[in-house]
Amino acid sequence: MWANLPRILTLVVRGFVLTLAVLTAVVVIRTVTFPSYQTSPPECKTTDPDFIPADEERLARFTSAIQFQTVSYERGVGTPQELAKFVRFIQKSFPTVHSSPMVRRDVVGNYSLLYRVEGSDASLQPYMLASHLDVVPITEEANWEAPPFSGQLKDGYIYGRGTIDAKHSLMGSLEALEFLLSRRHQPKRTLYLAFGHDEETGGHFGAKVIGDVLTQRGEKIAFILDEGSPVGDGLAPGVSKLLALVSVAEKGFLQLRLEVNEEGGHASMPRSESAIGILSKAISKLEDNPHPNMFGTGPEARMMEYVATEMTLPYRILASNLWLFSPLVAWVYSRKPQTNAFARTTTALTRFNAGVKDNVISPEAVAVIDHRIHPMSSVEEVMEFDRKVINDPRVKLNVINNRPPSPTSPYGKDSPTYMMLQETIQQIYPDALVTPTFMVANTDTRHYLNLSSAIYRFNPYVMTPSDLPRFHGVNERISVQNYERVMNFYYHLIVNMDKPLELKRHGHEDEL
Ligand SMILES: CCCCCCCC/C=C\CCCCCCCC(=O)N[C@@H](Cc1ccc(O)cc1)C(=O)O
Numbered sequence: 001m002w003a004n005l006p007r008i009l010t011l012v013v014r015g016f017v018l019t020l021a022v023l024t025a026v027v028v029i030r031t032v033t034f035p036s037y038q039t040s041p042p043e044c045k046t047t048d049p050d051f052i053p054a055d056e057e058r059l060a061r062f063t064s065a066i067q068f069q070t071v072s073y074e075r076g077v078g079t080p081q082e083l084a085k086f087v088r089f090i091q092k093s094f095p096t097v098h099s100s101p102m103v104r105r106d107v108v109g110n111y112s113l114l115y116r117v118e119g120s121d122a123s124l125q126p127y128m129l130a131s132h133l134d135v136v137p138i139t140e141e142a143n144w145e146a147p148p149f150s151g152q153l154k155d156g157y158i159y160g161r162g163t164i165d166a167k168h169s170l171m172g173s174l175e176a177l178e179f180l181l182s183r184r185h186q187p188k189r190t191l192y193l194a195f196g197h198d199e200e201t202g203g204h205f206g207a208k209v210i211g212d213v214l215t216q217r218g219e220k221i222a223f224i225l226d227e228g229s230p231v232g233d234g235l236a237p238g239v240s241k242l243l244a245l246v247s248v249a250e251k252g253f254l255q256l257r258l259e260v261n262e263e264g265g266h267a268s269m270p271r272s273e274s275a276i277g278i279l280s281k282a283i284s285k286l287e288d289n290p291h292p293n294m295f296g297t298g299p300e301a302r303m304m305e306y307v308a309t310e311m312t313l314p315y316r317i318l319a320s321n322l323w324l325f326s327p328l329v330a331w332v333y334s335r336k337p338q339t340n341a342f343a344r345t346t347t348a349l350t351r352f353n354a355g356v357k358d359n360v361i362s363p364e365a366v367a368v369i370d371h372r373i374h375p376m377s378s379v380e381e382v383m384e385f386d387r388k389v390i391n392d393p394r395v396k397l398n399v400i401n402n403r404p405p406s407p408t409s410p411y412g413k414d415s416p417t418y419m420m421l422q423e424t425i426q427q428i429y430p431d432a433l434v435t436p437t438f439m440v441a442n443t444d445t446r447h448y449l450n451l452s453s454a455i456y457r458f459n460p461y462v463m464t465p466s467d468l469p470r471f472h473g474v475n476e477r478i479s480v481q482n483y484e485r486v487m488n489f490y491y492h493l494i495v496n497m498d499k500p501l502e503l504k505r506h507g508h509e510d511e512l
């Protein structure tokens with residue numbers, strides 16, 4: 001035995017070296033031969049005479065739109081008077097849209113707007129562009145560089161609530177339609193514009209009712225585009241080019257109320273455990289035990305593959321070889337909140353209430369948890385996980401609200417609508433990569449799921465990592481250049497939707 005030891009060791013080392021050599025060879029071959037999912041951009045049309053400039057008049061209209069304080073506070077609690085004023089402003093601001101015999105406008109659920117622009121070819125299924133009229137309340141007003149409802153133009157940026165979420169797309173799509181209709185353009189394909197008035201509190205009285213109206217009409221929609229992920233500049237690790245993130249799915253959510261009821265009493269004679277203490281332990285267990293990393297099991301893995309050939313080293317090697325490096329990429333993603341949200345179901349503690357007086361032991365403690373559920377998980381799985389982690393029957397888990405993750409819409413070369421969207425994005429951003437991904441937050445599209453199987457969520461403006469906190473935060477703003485891109489994106493989209501939606505690779509028409 002001992003005599004053979006050197007021989008055995010040599011064999012083990014040789015086996016190890018051989019395995020390493022084979023793995024390295026496979027990794028290198030896959031990296032250099034990995035297919036590119038990017039198509040060359042179509043001719044850039046932004047120099048067309050039909051280009052929509054962000055001129056004084058259009059900027060003034062956008063500024064005015066920001067000045068309406070259409071805040072949604074809680075479910076069913078909004079700002080009806082502001083919404084009514086904003087609706088009248090929209091009507092006055094786009095006279096051609098509102099007087100065209102091709103356009104039917106319905107006010108739905110009191111303040112939401114549904115426009116139908118009649119196409120000339122009734123055999124084509126309509127499509128829908130969605131946005132919303134409402135905004136979230138302001139935070140830390142004193143820290144804003146310009147008043148939050150001013151729409152003030154400062155150093156090339158328009159400041160105010162709603163500039164990126166989502167009055168840009170509401171106003172931008174109406175500008176594009178006004179522009180086209182005033183040039184006597186009649187679309188071939190019928191187009192809907194759908195603007196809910198309570199997206200920020202779940203869309204229960206706006207988008208939900210719009211969805212019901214369209215369902216009652218028996219409408220089937222070829223594709224829906226709503227607010228969503230942006231064109232990222234430096235958002236994704238290893239990608240130096242602009243990255244247009246088209247969300248083909250969205251996470252689900254589960255909002256839970258955690259409640260503990262124990263005996264209260266005089267603070268001078270406390271028991272060893274209190275309602276507050278028991279609940280604190282439960283929520284700190286939830287924070288210490290994140291839901292499992294699921295990176296590589298959903299559309300986020302496709303996102304890596306779509307951009308693999310364009311990534312900088314060493315990310316290119318990792319993204320081309322997810323079969324081997326998925327756990328490493330998962331770890332890289334889990335290090336920052338904005339990428340961690342793609343890797344797992346997240347846990348956010350959003351409320352914590354207990355106690356009424358300094359010398360009274362509170363008999364009750366309540367917390368709210370907002371989970372965003374990874375597309376490959378489910379409401380039941382999340383609930384089960386939480387129960388196991390908390391492992392304390394004194395903590396009651398009550399479901400406030402929940403939604404399963406959305407279905408995934410078609411993407412890639414076999415999807416004419418996705419390819420049309422990609423082409424339109426490249427008309428505005430010729431150098432950008434386009435990739436499918438999923439939304440880590442939720443949109444009104446959850447109320448439109450039965451209308452279409454091709455639902456996309458995309459914001460046609462550029463965002464850097466330092467812009468992300470402006471979402472629902474302080475100093476929300478959009479650059480004039482980005483607002484111009486938004487208007488022209490919708491203009492190109494409406495024009496492109498008149499072309500047949502075809503699978504170009506196969507050279508035949510595949511009309512939806
Ligand atoms: C690897 C690539 C990294 C890319 C980083 C991506 C950044 C994403 C950037 C922007 C996200 C923008 C999200 C915009 C839409 C937000 C909409 C929203 O806030 N919706 C509410 C809806 C809601 C849900 C549940 C409720 O009870 C009320 C409202 C939300 O909270 O999700």
Ligand SMILES: [Zn+2]
Pocket residue numbers: 132165166199227
């Ligand atoms: Zn929004």
Ligand SMILES: [Zn+2]
Pocket residue numbers: 136165200472
């Ligand atoms: Zn929002």
